[in-house]
Amino acid sequence: MTFHAIPSLVAGQWVAPGPGARPIESAITAQIMAEAGNDTLDVAAMRSFARDVGGPNLRAMTFHDRARMLKALATHLNTHKQELYDLSFHTGATQADGTVDIDGGIGTVFVYASKGRREMPDAHVYLDGEVEQLGRTGAFLGQHIATSLQGVAVHINAFNFPVWGMLEKLAPTLLAGVPAIVKPATVSCYVTHAAVRLMHESGILPEGAVQLVSGGLGDLLGMLDAQDVVSFTGSAHTALKLRSQRHILENSIRFVAEQDSLNASVLGPDAGPGTPEFDVFIKEVHREMTVKAGQKCTAIRRIMAPSAHIDAVIEALSARLAKTVIGDPRDTETRMGALVSQPQKHDVLEKAALIGTEATRVYGDPDDFTVHGADAQNGAFVPPMLFHCDDPDAATHLHDTEAFGPVSTIMPYRDIDHAIALVNRGGGSLVASVVTRDGDVARQVALGAAAWHGRLYFNNRDSMSEATGHGAPLPHMVHGGPGRAGGGEELGGIRGVMHYMQRTAIQGSPDILSAISGTWVPGAAQTDSGVHPFTRSFHDLQIGETLIAGPRKVTLEDIETFAHFTGDTFYAHMDEDAAKANPFFPGRVAHGYLLLSFAAGMFVQPDPGPVLANTGLDNLRFMKPVSPGDSITVHLTVKQKTPRNDEYGEVRWHVALSNQDADQVAEYELLTMVSFE
Numbered sequence: 001m002t003f004h005a006i007p008s009l010v011a012g013q014w015v016a017p018g019p020g021a022r023p024i025e026s027a028i029t030a031q032i033m034a035e036a037g038n039d040t041l042d043v044a045a046m047r048s049f050a051r052d053v054g055g056p057n058l059r060a061m062t063f064h065d066r067a068r069m070l071k072a073l074a075t076h077l078n079t080h081k082q083e084l085y086d087l088s089f090h091t092g093a094t095q096a097d098g099t100v101d102i103d104g105g106i107g108t109v110f111v112y113a114s115k116g117r118r119e120m121p122d123a124h125v126y127l128d129g130e131v132e133q134l135g136r137t138g139a140f141l142g143q144h145i146a147t148s149l150q151g152v153a154v155h156i157n158a159f160n161f162p163v164w165g166m167l168e169k170l171a172p173t174l175l176a177g178v179p180a181i182v183k184p185a186t187v188s189c190y191v192t193h194a195a196v197r198l199m200h201e202s203g204i205l206p207e208g209a210v211q212l213v214s215g216g217l218g219d220l221l222g223m224l225d226a227q228d229v230v231s232f233t234g235s236a237h238t239a240l241k242l243r244s245q246r247h248i249l250e251n252s253i254r255f256v257a258e259q260d261s262l263n264a265s266v267l268g269p270d271a272g273p274g275t276p277e278f279d280v281f282i283k284e285v286h287r288e289m290t291v292k293a294g295q296k297c298t299a300i301r302r303i304m305a306p307s308a309h310i311d312a313v314i315e316a317l318s319a320r321l322a323k324t325v326i327g328d329p330r331d332t333e334t335r336m337g338a339l340v341s342q343p344q345k346h347d348v349l350e351k352a353a354l355i356g357t358e359a360t361r362v363y364g365d366p367d368d369f370t371v372h373g374a375d376a377q378n379g380a381f382v383p384p385m386l387f388h389c390d391d392p393d394a395a396t397h398l399h400d401t402e403a404f405g406p407v408s409t410i411m412p413y414r415d416i417d418h419a420i421a422l423v424n425r426g427g428g429s430l431v432a433s434v435v436t437r438d439g440d441v442a443r444q445v446a447l448g449a450a451a452w453h454g455r456l457y458f459n460n461r462d463s464m465s466e467a468t469g470h471g472a473p474l475p476h477m478v479h480g481g482p483g484r485a486g487g488g489e490e491l492g493g494i495r496g497v498m499h500y501m502q503r504t505a506i507q508g509s510p511d512i513l514s515a516i517s518g519t520w521v522p523g524a525a526q527t528d529s530g531v532h533p534f535t536r537s538f539h540d541l542q543i544g545e546t547l548i549a550g551p552r553k554v555t556l557e558d559i560e561t562f563a564h565f566t567g568d569t570f571y572a573h574m575d576e577d578a579a580k581a582n583p584f585f586p587g588r589v590a591h592g593y594l595l596l597s598f599a600a601g602m603f604v605q606p607d608p609g610p611v612l613a614n615t616g617l618d619n620l621r622f623m624k625p626v627s628p629g630d631s632i633t634v635h636l637t638v639k640q641k642t643p644r645n646d647e648y649g650e651v652r653w654h655v656a657l658s659n660q661d662a663d664q665v666a667e668y669e670l671l672t673m674v675s676f677e
Contacts, residue, residue: 006036006193009200009212011049015041021215024187027092027338028328030378034190037215046181046211047223050152054179054208059148061206062123064643066175067116069204074109076202077195081106084163084194091162091188092338092380094329097292104472105167105195108491111475112171119494120175122643123518124148128503131513131521138523141513146501148177151227153500154220156242158233159185159340160295162192168475168491169231174209176500178229181220183213185234187341222247229254229500231490233297236260239486256499257486258479260402261297262426265470266419266445267305268436273312276461281435282313284459285408286320288471289384290336294406295344298431298471301402304419307412314388314410318363321384327372328379334372339380339405351403352385358397359389359409382406392422399425400484416441420448428483433457433470454481454489520544520639520654533638534605538649538674541638549602550633551660554590554626562594589625595666596620599634599657612648616671624665631660639669648675 006024007014020039023032058066077084081102088098120126128144135141153173157165166182173180184192196212199205213220221230221242230248232239236259242248243255265285271277288300305313329337339345349366364385371381384406389395392411399422413419423432423445432453434445437460450456455477459467473479478492490496506516510523520526526546529536533547563569571578572585579585596617605611626632635656643649651674657666 002033004034004190006034006190006214008038008041008214009196009210010042011045011211012207017215022186024190025341026090027340027380028090028330028374030342030380033090036186036189039216039218041213041215041218043213043218043220044223046213047152047220049208050179050181050211051150052208054206054210055148055150055152055177057206058174058177058179058209059124059150061177063116063120063126063175064122066177067113067120070109070116070171070174071113072204073199073202074106074113076204077106077109077198080198083198084191087191087194088162089330089337091159091191091340092293092329094334094337095332096335097329097337100164100291100472101161102163105161105164108164108168108475109171112175112497115493116175117644120497121518121640124177125517126501127517127519128498134507139509140507141510141521141523142505142507143513143517143521144503144505145517146498146503149227149229149500149502151178151225151229153178153180153229153231154217154224155180155182156217156230156232156234157182157184157192158297159188159344160292160297162188163195165233166192166195168473168479170210171475172491172496173231173500174205176497178500179209179211181211181213183217186215189214221245224248224253225251226253229256231256231499232486233258236484236486254499256480256488256490258297258430258488258490259484259486261428261430261481261485262301262399262402263298263429263431263470264302264304264423264426265300265433266413266423266435267303267309267313268434268438268441269306269416270438270441271435271460272306272309273316276464277435277437278309278312278316280459280461280464282316282320284433284435284470285317286324287469289321289386289406289408290324291471293336293339293382294384294408295339295404296471298473300408300433300470302398302422302426303408303410304413304422305410307414310388310410310412314362314386317386317410321363321386324384325372326369326381326383328374331373336384336406338374339382342380344404345380345382348382348403348405348407351401352405352407354397354401355387355403355407355409358395359387362386362388364406386410392425400427416444417448420445423449424452426452426484428481428485428487429453430473430479430481430485431455431457431470433459435459437461452482454478454485514544518543518640520637522654522656526635526637532605533636534611535607535609537610538641538643538651538676541641541651541674543638543641546635546637547603548633548635551631552598552602553631554594554598554628556588556628558594559588559590559628562591562597566591566593568593585625586627589627590630592622592666595626595632595657596668598632599655602634603636603655610675610677612673612675614670614672615650618669618671620666620668622666624659624663626659626665632657632665636670644673646676648673650674
């Protein structure tokens with residue numbers, strides 16, 4: 001077995017283990033395979049390097065620049081991931097477990113790369129919400145913006161996901177423009193180090209963007225200030241110890257925690273034996289007990305089933321667990337590997353024994369089980385253990401003790417209200433799941449339990465072919481939970497990026513807001529290039545560039561022709577008396593979509609040119625009816641520009657229609673793809 005001295009990446013240089021280094025054992029054999037840690041690490045230099053070099057380098061990039069960087073990074077890691085798999089085996093993880101960790105982490109980076117390009121501007125300022133008119137005439141406006149924090153993100157990660165745990169924090173952090181200091185759990189830091197080394201050597205990241213602490217953080221947390229963020233995953237005990245430090249509290253340092261979670265899964269009252277729902281429930285629980293040997297923050301710790309189905313669930317789940325091959329994770333026949341270390345094994349057995357004071361073990365004996373291809377004593381192996389508690393209302397340990405391994409307890413419920421009460425006894429969790437096809441049951445659970453859980457996962461025969469699983473946090477959805485789960489939140493698409501940015505309300509004139517945001521707002525200056533904007537390339541078009549077309553008179557003949565041609569003969573357009581009886585109309589009025597069609601005809605430039613396609617229409621509003629004899633004028637203004645690839649970009653136009661009295665009658669935003677040439 002190769003011995004690894006795991007260095008830290010400090011201010012762009014690799015620093016070997018030193019005083020205070022601790023040995024790291026293989027989960028499979030308990031042989032010492034690595035060492036990590038250095039009590040003399042210059043963490044002050046790391047913080048300065050991140051803030052003085054990494055931060056400015058990242059903030060000089062736009063959101064799209066950073067998104068492209070993330071895509072390149074994910075592609076590079078994906079090409080070299082087998083190296084990570086080979087190391088991951090020594091954490092006790094099987095090849096399938098590695099897929100969750102390594103491919104899951106890389107996939108998360110890909111998602112943030114895509115969302116950064118699609119949902120964020122090619123700019124340095126993120127607009128949060130719409131412009132608010134704060135004065136009577138529109139001369140004084142307000143808008144919320146988000147800008148990059150000017151500090152460093154300290155990521156303290158758990159041992160169970162050395163790659164995903166790092167990347168799920170790193171992707172939104174880098175997209176926000178904030179450098180990171182990554183501190184993985186020492187027991188599995190050799191896998192994280194390999195991933196960081198791949199990223200560092202790729203040259204994709206700007207200098208100072210990512211640093212690595214293999215070992216302890218020293219007094220780094222005591223050096224942080226209000227521009228810094230601590231994002232923590234681990235035990236509630238450690239989270240409390242860190243977040244309650246006087247320095248953290250006095251400086252209002254952001255502390256995001258994802259910690260202990262007694263996640264539950266409920267078999268719906270309609271999902272009895274013989275239904276597809278029952279089968280998928282057993283499959284889900286088995287998977288959550290055995291993947292990563294149960295070392296998942298989202299694993300199912302508590303199982304709720306109707307009293308009448310308890311025996312059937314125990315029988316079906318035990319039969320499935322009995323087929324689970326436990327052994328050397330490098331063996332392709334192995335379905336469940338080892339826990340990460342001997343200390344972790346001892347902790348799981350201790351917690352299982354505590355649970356056993358309130359429940360009966362119905363499957364799995366830690367003193368009598370088979371391990372294939374490895375030594376059960378030397379390796380950190382335990383069997384899956386299923387407990388049964390017939391009186392969950394009287395129990396306490398079941399609802400406050402997490403055995404972080406392949407341990408779960410089944411308990412009966414009387415009705416759905418009782419099930420909700422039991423689910424909520426966990427005191428806040430990352431996820432609770434319900435397998436049901438009954439929409440009323442799902443709604444009842446959502447109303448009764450959502451406040452206690454970061455995610456509610458519903459599955460049944462209609463969704464099971466595409467469902468991602470109870471225990472799979474997706475980058476699109478929030479990951480975190482209230483109470484015992486830490487009260488924090490990660491991921492959730494662009495929501496996850498906002499944790500590393502400052503939301504600020506800006507107030508001023510339309511021109512000031514437009515200058516700050518890089519987006520034209522109504523009332524800001526408009527310019528005329530002297531040529532039709534549809535003849536100008538993406539790069540030539542300027543924010544605020546405006547075409548004024550019209551006026552065009554709308555006649556009764558226009559209205560009737562449009563009505564008969566389209567089939568829209570709604571009475572407000574065709575019946576004078578009926579239209580007058582409607583409090584919204586003075587009489588017969590033009591169709592709203594007739595006005596849009598006229599507007600398009602008024603501002604279009606028909607010749608082939610840079611405009612490639614009309615791809616959408618957003619925020620359409622009709623403010624005032626147009627009667628026969630009224631005239632309309634259209635203002636077409638470049639509101640925002642967003643590159644989409646190397647050949648063209650999206651131009652968002654603000655379109656305003658007004659009548660002969662200069663009253664606005666309609667407005668919308670037109671989306672077009674415009675060539676760079």
